[in-house]
Amino acid sequence: MSQGPEPRPDVILCPGGPMLLRGDHVVQDADGVGHATTRPVSAVCRCLRSATSPWCDGTHKLLPPEQRPA
Amino acid sequence: MTSNGDFSSGHPRPTRRAPSGERPEAFRGRPPGYLSHVLTPKPRGRLSEAVIDHLVDRAPLPADPLEVLDHDEDLQLALWTVYELAYRGFDDVDDAMEWDPDLLRVRRDLEQVFEAELRARCTQPETDDVVTALFDIAESDDGPSLAHHVQRKATKEQVLQLLRMRSVYHLKEADPTTWTLPRLTGRARAALVELQYDEFGAGRPDRVHQDLFARGLQACGIDPASRRLVDEAPVQVLRQNNALSLFGLHRRLRGASLGHLAAFEATSSVPSRRMARGIQRLGLPQEMADYYLEHVEADAIHEQLAIREICAPLVEGEPHLAGDVLLGAAVCVALEADLAEHLLEEWSA
Numbered sequence: 364m365s366q367g368p369e370p371r372p373d374v375i376l377c378p379g380g381p382m383l384l385r386g387d388h389v390v391q392d393a394d395g396v397g398h399a400t401t402r403p404v405s406a407v408c409r410c411l412r413s414a415t416s417p418w419c420d421g422t423h424k425l426l427p428p429e430q431r432p433a
Numbered sequence: 434m435t436s437n438g439d440f441s442s443g444h445p446r447p448t449r450r451a452p453s454g455e456r457p458e459a460f461r462g463r464p465p466g467y468l469s470h471v472l473t474p475k476p477r478g479r480l481s482e483a484v485i486d487h488l489v490d491r492a493p494l495p496a497d498p499l500e501v502l503d504h505d506e507d508l509q510l511a512l513w514t515v516y517e518l519a520y521r522g523f524d525d526v527d528d529a530m531e532w533d534p535d536l537l538r539v540r541r542d543l544e545q546v547f548e549a550e551l552r553a554r555c556t557q558p559e560t561d562d563v564v565t566a567l568f569d570i571a572e573s574d575d576g577p578s579l580a581h582h583v584q585r586k587a588t589k590e591q592v593l594q595l596l597r598m599r600s601v602y603h604l605k606e607a608d609p610t611t612w613t614l615p616r617l618t619g620r621a622r623a624a625l626v627e628l629q630y631d632e633f634g635a636g637r638p639d640r641v642h643q644d645l646f647a648r649g650l651q652a653c654g655i656d657p658a659s660r661r662l663v664d665e666a667p668v669q670v671l672r673q674n675n676a677l678s679l680f681g682l683h684r685r686l687r688g689a690s691l692g693h694l695a696a697f698e699a700t701s702s703v704p705s706r707r708m709a710r711g712i713q714r715l716g717l718p719q720e721m722a723d724y725y726l727e728h729v730e731a732d733a734i735h736e737q738l739a740i741r742e743i744c745a746p747l748v749e750g751e752p753h754l755a756g757d758v759l760l761g762a763a764v765c766v767a768l769e770a771d772l773a774e775h776l777l778e779e780w781s782a
Contacts, residue, residue, distance in 0.1 A: 371620070371623070375737070375741065375742075377737045377741065379568075380737060381733065381734075381737065383734065383737055383738070385627075401635075402631050402635060402731070402734065403627050403630050403631055403635055404627055404628075404631070404734050404738060405734060406730075406733050406734040406737060414706075415729065415730055418730050418733070419702075419730070419733040419734070420702060420703075420706065420729050420730060420733055421702030421703045421706075421729065421732070421733045421736075422703070424572070424702075424703060425703065
């Protein structure tokens, strides 16, 4: 039996929602502009409809389920 | 609402509190959020009056508090006042009263009534998939929305009224859930700290969420330390606040505390953007819009953390808590719907 808990994920793909990033990163958007994370955990938009891109603003919830990210 | 105001006039209460009911001069100028409610609130019935008299003057409490209970509003204010001793206390009450055995007995009696009512109304069907169930409960929140109204139609007076009501929670935002922290282990505990660290400014005092709200209130000309904020709060606001404290203060209810957190965060991001737009539409101060804009982004993260990284591992480790997790989430949604219904009805009259 393995000892200790499994390691914590640093990147979490949330079904239907954003990608969580733990720690400090610079996310480059589609226009090549870099955006530095400012929080212990950040959420990167995956539905491409966020008004605060590249960060998630919850807009995916307003989409019908079939249009949300897998 | 016939909530308060006239009740105490027929019952002269020679207490030590300042006659005006407002803060003594010496307390003015404290940093925002330092103390949100410096004096005990106005009673709203016989029980809340007995509790406040006991706190301020050590008047004896009734042997059976439920015998002198006038109505739910009386219960909720009495319970709110007792709970407040665990947060910031009152300037007219000895801090030692937090652990007064007579008061704890009354608190237990009132909590039993409130918890039974919440369970009867909000208990959810059993499920093996807590993550989906939590998202479903949050999305089931399809009643009339205060944020929608604020975005498009509300008057400035209505928005200021709502902000004063929200202050009862937002000035201690994230505090009740912090009680739950030592009752967790492993992954759920680490993720709750991650979430709370963001709530409390991630090491930056100027980003503490409750202080952002206090600054927004001040910019709107509202004193965050005014007792009136609680005196004006309708029973629906007290019920929301008391549910958080009930879940947070009892280790037994740690599942409900975290389920409530999950639903709260999962119903916050999009409404926060609507609130910010309404505040900007009405030309209210940008500091208040900034508070809500902060929550658009923060709560889009927190909802995922709360559901996937806190509630899911909690239930994995303690499967018997699944029912309480869903209960807490359903209570969060139901009590917000109650407030929305009450206010939108009042405003449409």
